Amino acid sequence: MPEGPSLVILKETLLPFVNHVVQYADGYAELDFHRLAKRKILEIRTHGKQLLILFRDCVVRIHLLMFRSYRIDERKLTKPKLSLHLKNHEINFYACSVRILEPADLAAYDPREDVMSPVWSPGKALRALKKLPDVNVSDALLDQGIFAGVGNIIKNEVLFRIRVHPRSVFASLPPAKKRALAQQAAIYSHDFYSWKKEATLKKHWLIYTKKKCPRCALPVFKEYLGIGKRRTFYCDNCQVRY
DNA sequence: ATACATGTTGGAGC
DNA sequence: GGCTCCAACATGTA
Numbered sequence A: 001m002p003e004g005p006s007l008v009i010l011k012e013t014l015l016p017f018v019n020h021v022v023q024y025a026d027g028y029a030e031l032d033f034h035r036l037a038k039r040k041i042l043e044i045r046t047h048g049k050q051l052l053i054l055f056r057d058c059v060v061r062i063h064l065l066m067f068r069s070y071r072i073d074e075r076k077l078t079k080p081k082l083s084l085h086l087k088n089h090e091i092n093f094y095a096c097s098v099r100i101l102e103p104a105d106l107a108a109y110d111p112r113e114d115v116m117s118p119v120w121s122p123g124k125a126l127r128a129l130k131k132l133p134d135v136n137v138s139d140a141l142l143d144q145g146i147f148a149g150v151g152n153i154i155k156n157e158v159l160f161r162i163r164v165h166p167r168s169v170f171a172s173l174p175p176a177k178k179r180a181l182a183q184q185a186a187i188y189s190h191d192f193y194s195w196k197k198e199a200t201l202k203k204h205w206l207i208y209t210k211k212k213c214p215r216c217a218l219p220v221f222k223e224y225l226g227i228g229k230r231r232t233f234y235c236d237n238c239q240v241r242y
Numbered sequence B: 001a002t003a004c005a006t007g008t009t010g011g012a013g014c
Numbered sequence C: 001g002g003c004t005c006c007a008a009c010a011t012g013t014a
Helices: A004-017 A103-108 A122-130 A137-142 A152-161 A175-197
Strands: A024-026 A043-047 A050-054 A059-063 A069-072 A082-085 A090-094 A097-101 A221-225 A230-234
Touching: A004 A043, A004 A050, A004 A069, A004 A175, A050 A103, A059 A103, A097 A103, A122 A175, A137 A152, A137 A175, A137 A230, A152 A175, A152 A230
Parallel strands: none
Antiparallel strands: A024 A082, A043 A050, A050 A059, A059 A097, A069 A090, A082 A090, A221 A230
């Protein structure tokens, strides 16, 4: 569920509740639930992997982390971390990370850094990467301050698409590969979004979880790489190390 | 069925 | 103070 494109899909499912009033909110999150009572949902946004529910005086920020879930007008057996009770509806978030932000905090979320945003800026990403001379390409793609919304699946697929080895140092890439990396971070994210919506995402994976390279048929390497030691699949033959 | 995974935070330890 | 490592969170899937 939780890479950027999935959050955009979540936003879309919540859009019908804009202008609805939260009658009351509860759950086991440590929140000032009363700040949400009788408040109208003004807007639903996403920034990368975060969901932002805007009210007049505050913003609810939800991060679903890896395996958390939500239900609309349904309940799971476990207790929700946050429930928003509307007049005729109920939105439940389970086990996620929830915080209440002040409206001024929204300034920190620059949509030019969000790969799913229509104003996403590859130039801004490339300028930010220039300041990180040693950063590895896998860590670069997962950096939420640069490519907000890119997750581990997108990382793997982007590197395979542009034929760059995951152990490459970003600064050592030829200029065309640097641009391709930035551009594909957004292009693949939009492909991910379309495939996820039509429930064909897995079918479109070329390298992630694969055993054989779809180009050359040689065995795919699997290693745990980068700052977060994340699962990384690559073809040593087709992906060039820079 | 046991282990792992689309992610991040915060605390311990050095 | 700063860095790194790891547990915690909780559940669907293989």
